[in-house]
Every structure is written in structure tokens, then in C-alpha cells.
Amino acid sequence: MSRLPPRLGTGAAALAVLGALALVPTLARRDDVVNFGFVVLLSIALAQSWNIIGGYAGQVNLGHAAFFGTGALVTRALWTAGTNVLAAMLAGAGVAVIFGLLLGIPAFRLRGAYFAIGTLVLAEILRITIGNVFPEISTLPTATIARYRLADRYYLALALAAAATLAVALLARSRAGLGMRAVREDEEAAEASGVGALRLKLTALALSTALAGLAGGLFAYYHISYYPQHPFAPSWTFDALLITYIGGVGTLRGPVLGAIFYTFLKEYLAIRWVDFHLLIFGVLFIAIVLAFPGGLVELTDRLWKLRRQRLENGGAG
Amino acid sequence: MSTLAQQLVLGVLIGGLYGLAAAGLSLVFGVLRVLNVAHGELIMLGGYGAFWLFALLGLDPFLSLLLVVPAALLAGALLYWGLFASVVRFPDETRIKNSLLVSFGLALALHVVAVQLWTADERSITTAYGGVFRVAGLALPRVRLMSLAVALGLIGVVHVLLSRWRWGQAIRAAAEDWQAALLVGIDVRRAYLLAFAIGTALAGAAGTLVSVAYSISPSIGLEWTLKALIVVVLAGLGSMMGTFLAGILLGVAEAASAIVFGGPYREVVGLVVILAILVARPQGLFGRS
Numbered sequence: 218m219s220r221l222p223p224r225l226g227t228g229a230a231a232l233a234v235l236g237a238l239a240l241v242p243t244l245a246r247r248d249d250v251v252n253f254g255f256v257v258l259l260s261i262a263l264a265q266s267w268n269i270i271g272g273y274a275g276q277v278n279l280g281h282a283a284f285f286g287t288g289a290l291v292t293r294a295l296w297t298a299g300t301n302v303l304a305a306m307l308a309g310a311g312v313a314v315i316f317g318l319l320l321g322i323p324a325f326r327l328r329g330a331y332f333a334i335g336t337l338v339l340a341e342i343l344r345i346t347i348g349n350v351f352p353e354i355s356t357l358p359t360a361t362i363a364r365y366r367l368a369d370r371y372y373l374a375l376a377l378a379a380a381a382t383l384a385v386a387l388l389a390r391s392r393a394g395l396g397m398r399a400v401r402e403d404e405e406a407a408e409a410s411g412v413g414a415l416r417l418k419l420t421a422l423a424l425s426t427a428l429a430g431l432a433g434g435l436f437a438y439y440h441i442s443y444y445p446q447h448p449f450a451p452s453w454t455f456d457a458l459l460i461t462y463i464g465g466v467g468t469l470r471g472p473v474l475g476a477i478f479y480t481f482l483k484e485y486l487a488i489r490w491v492d493f494h495l496l497i498f499g500v501l502f503i504a505i506v507l508a509f510p511g512g513l514v515e516l517t518d519r520l521w522k523l524r525r526q527r528l529e530n531g532g533a534g
Numbered sequence: 535m536s537t538l539a540q541q542l543v544l545g546v547l548i549g550g551l552y553g554l555a556a557a558g559l560s561l562v563f564g565v566l567r568v569l570n571v572a573h574g575e576l577i578m579l580g581g582y583g584a585f586w587l588f589a590l591l592g593l594d595p596f597l598s599l600l601l602v603v604p605a606a607l608l609a610g611a612l613l614y615w616g617l618f619a620s621v622v623r624f625p626d627e628t629r630i631k632n633s634l635l636v637s638f639g640l641a642l643a644l645h646v647v648a649v650q651l652w653t654a655d656e657r658s659i660t661t662a663y664g665g666v667f668r669v670a671g672l673a674l675p676r677v678r679l680m681s682l683a684v685a686l687g688l689i690g691v692v693h694v695l696l697s698r699w700r701w702g703q704a705i706r707a708a709a710e711d712w713q714a715a716l717l718v719g720i721d722v723r724r725a726y727l728l729a730f731a732i733g734t735a736l737a738g739a740a741g742t743l744v745s746v747a748y749s750i751s752p753s754i755g756l757e758w759t760l761k762a763l764i765v766v767v768l769a770g771l772g773s774m775m776g777t778f779l780a781g782i783l784l785g786v787a788e789a790a791s792a793i794v795f796g797g798p799y800r801e802v803v804g805l806v807v808i809l810a811i812l813v814a815r816p817q818g819l820f821g822r823s
Binding site: 323326327328330331334335337338339341342345346348349451455458459462463466492493495496498499500501502503506507510 | 563569617620621624628630631632634635636638639640641642643645646647650756760763764766767798799801802805806808809812813816817818
């Protein structure tokens, strides 16, 4: 059997998956399926964006929701004022990046747990302030609702999830990506061997906040009405972080596997056990973390190895 | 002027509870290097424990501490055996990550349990000896004053335990360098178990005081976890009294910002102050760098 070279094989597989996912709105014809797909794709995009700063650069950013929220706020304001939605999303991402860099310079004075709490505090300051400044619910005008097409949102989410994953794939292979991992493993040693730690951390933050801003813009484009404070809630940060960790932090596949697993499990349990679903979810979550501390990536790697061993044994026997 | 003083005093009173809530978290984080984000849920359960003892047996909430604290101590030991003992086997970097995940699952589960047992309603214990003390034109709610005193007393007890008691010294040694502690013959696992149990007991006590001086509901967990985390970082690790003082500082900062910028911004300025302190002193106010 002839085999494709591995990189080409991965590329072809990725394209096939993308093609299959692109058919979902046409084939499914059910809004709930498309909505579910949207949620998974948005989770992938947001988790990948967190993966860059938290996984590759090793900076546990607990203020990620601030950038998601900023993207949503700016996009919603521009889009409802008549700007093209893609331009509005880019503007939202731009503001999120500027904001990220402004906050990043003081925040990167902090290390480890102190950085985590410092960023959490920053995001909370922003969330409370936004809640005070924009207390009113934001609802789309009736004319826009009449023109609302779910498939548009789905395709945009698919594009963003793919772009975020591609960005992480390219970053992982690049010189900057290597530098980030060096900083993550040992910042002093990286500095000593000539890696500009602060510059790399800011680069990671800029990339991460740009994607988070775009994801926020997508959220603003998708929801008919929500409180402007909502996308700033810490739960967005924690969802992204948990998905990345349970999937496999600092890996390309991790956030994708994590998002699928997390969203499916949560939704399935919610339908099956209405009152107790979070209890079961919590217990299952703990069991998985204790069984596979390296995340789902570790699980799939083990299964893969097992399969290959069995194939080889079969060939010999 | 008097409203200003009044607000600041109320800030000190709630700040004492922030300090107590943070002390347990600080002990667990400092010793086990485990970040327990379900700490707020443990506080919440402590509060419901006291609420149950009050509603079912008519037990005074301050007296019920005598039951809640030992129960929380035991619950902490069980939680350690059941969950966190497997987390501390991991190397240091993955410990924080995995403890965060495990305790997140725990927080979700405990929240559901509390909603099922006590509904989502807000509860609080009203004692017969409520009312206020009046001192120099200031109104001091009696129950909150007693809570502050109890919180300070408990912190003092833990401080003495950690510095005088044999196992307290073992806990501090394990916090300093667990490998070295192991080499000189300290049972690090038992030190971890004790530290986690004491941390949980402090959470239970904090919950009892919150339920009598303020109010509880199944969803207060996250809020108290966040407050406790902020205080832990503000104080830095390694000092019980420092943590208590940092809690009071947070309470006062919140009160001051409510006066200057109005109620809705109560928490914002407090947080800004903390951020400024953190950037100026990344190791925390009372921490050893």
C-alpha cells in the first residue's frame, strides 16, 4: 500500500474534515445541529487563542475574557452602525490587540501565579466597568433579525476555527514558536541564550488577543441579544483554559479534541440528566484529569501506539 | 466624615472574613502547591452546615463552629485522600494545572449538591443578639464584630500551630522544600494531609461566619474563591497574619472606593489598588521573595 508523506497526509485529512464540516448546514437542515456546530467551532477558536499564550508561551492568562469581550463590544457597535461585519470584526481584533499590549507590559512584570491573578484582576475591573457603563441589553434591530441567516454564522465560525488552528500550526513550527516554548520552560535560561523573553511574550499575547478578539466579534455577530457585560465574564476564560488543558495544553490537536469533548459531554448530559448534569460532568471531568494528566492528546497517542503495535504483531505473525 | 469612618469600619469587618477565607487557600497553595478553586464552595458548604444546625437544631451559629470546624477538618482529610493525594504525585508544574482542573470539577459537583439540598435561595442566620454597638458615633453591627474577633482568633490559633506544634513545623518544612523535608525524615504526605485538612477547616469556619454576618447561597463559591485568591496574591505566601491583614486591606479598599466613586464601582478601585501593589511588589506585601 502506498502512503502519502505524513505532512501531505495531514493536510489532505484536514481539508477533507473541513469539506465535510462545510456541508453540515446544507445536509443537517436542523437549526439545533448547526447551532451546536457553531458552539463547538467557537470553542475551538477561543481555546486555540488561549493555547498560544497559555500553552506555547506558558503564561497562564486568566484575563482572556477581557479580549473576547472587547472584540464583541467593538464589533457589535460598528456592525449595528452599518459597517461590514468582517471589517467590524477586524477592528474589534485590532482594539483587543492594542489593549492586550497596553496591559501586557505591566502584567508581564508578574510571574507564575502572580501573573495569573493579575490578569484575572484586570479582566474583572473591565467587566464591572463595562457592566456599569453599558447596563442595557444589546438587541439587534428588527430589520437585521429578519435577514438573520444561521448558516452565515456557521461558515464564519468554521473559517475562524480553521484559521486559529492553522495559526497555531504555523507558530509551532516557527522560530518564534520555539522561542516561546523556551521561555515557557525556563525564562532565565532562554534570556541567557539570547531569546528576547518580553518581546516573545508580547508577540504571543498579540496573536492570542487578535484571535480572541475575532472570536468575540463572532459572538457579537451570532447572538441576537445579550448584555454587553456577558462576554467579559470569567467563564469565557475558564472554558477556554479547561478545554485546552483537558485536550492537551501546548499541542495543536489538544484544543480541537478538548472543545469537541467538552461541548458534547456537557450538552449530552444536560439533555439526559437535567438537574444533575453538572454533578456528573464534574465527576467525569475529575476522573479524566486523574486518569490522563496529559489530556486527551495523551489518550489518543496511547491508543495510536497500541494500534500500531497490534498491526506490527499481526504482520510478524 | 462620620459616613466615611462608618464605611471604613464596615470595610474592616468584611475584610476580616476575606482574610480568613484567604488563609485556608494560602495554606493549601503554599504547602501543597495545589490551587483549589473549589475553596469558595467549601466556604459555602461550611455556611450551610451552620445554617442546618441552626434551622434544624436551633444551635447558635458561633457555638456551631465547634461542630462545623471538626466536620470540615474531616471532610478536608477525605477530599485529600480521595482527590488531591493523586494530584500531588505530579511534578510541580503539572500540579497547579491538574489541581485547577480537579477542583473545577469538584466546584461544579458541590454547587449542584448544594442546590439540590438547600435550593438556590439566599439564606442567612439571624441571631437574637443582632443589633449594633454605638461607639463614638459609629454603628458597629454586633454579629459582624464577633465574626471579626473569631476570625482573628482562628488565624492566631493556626499561626501558633504552624510555629509551635511539631506537625506545624513539618508543614512549614514541606512548604519550604518537600524533597529536603523528605530527606530529613519528615512524613511529607501526612504534612500535606494536615495542611489540606486545616485549610478546609478554615474554609468551613469562614462559611459559618459569612452565613451569620452576611448571607449565603449555592452560587457564592466563585465570588469567594476570587476574593480569596486576590488576598493570597496580595499578601504573598508564608504568613498567616499577613494574609489576614491583606484581607482587611481589601475590605477597606473596597469601602473607600464605594465612597469616592459610588456603589457600582465598589470593587473596581479595590482591584486597581491591588494591581498597583502587585506591579510594585510582585512577591506580595508580606511574602518572602
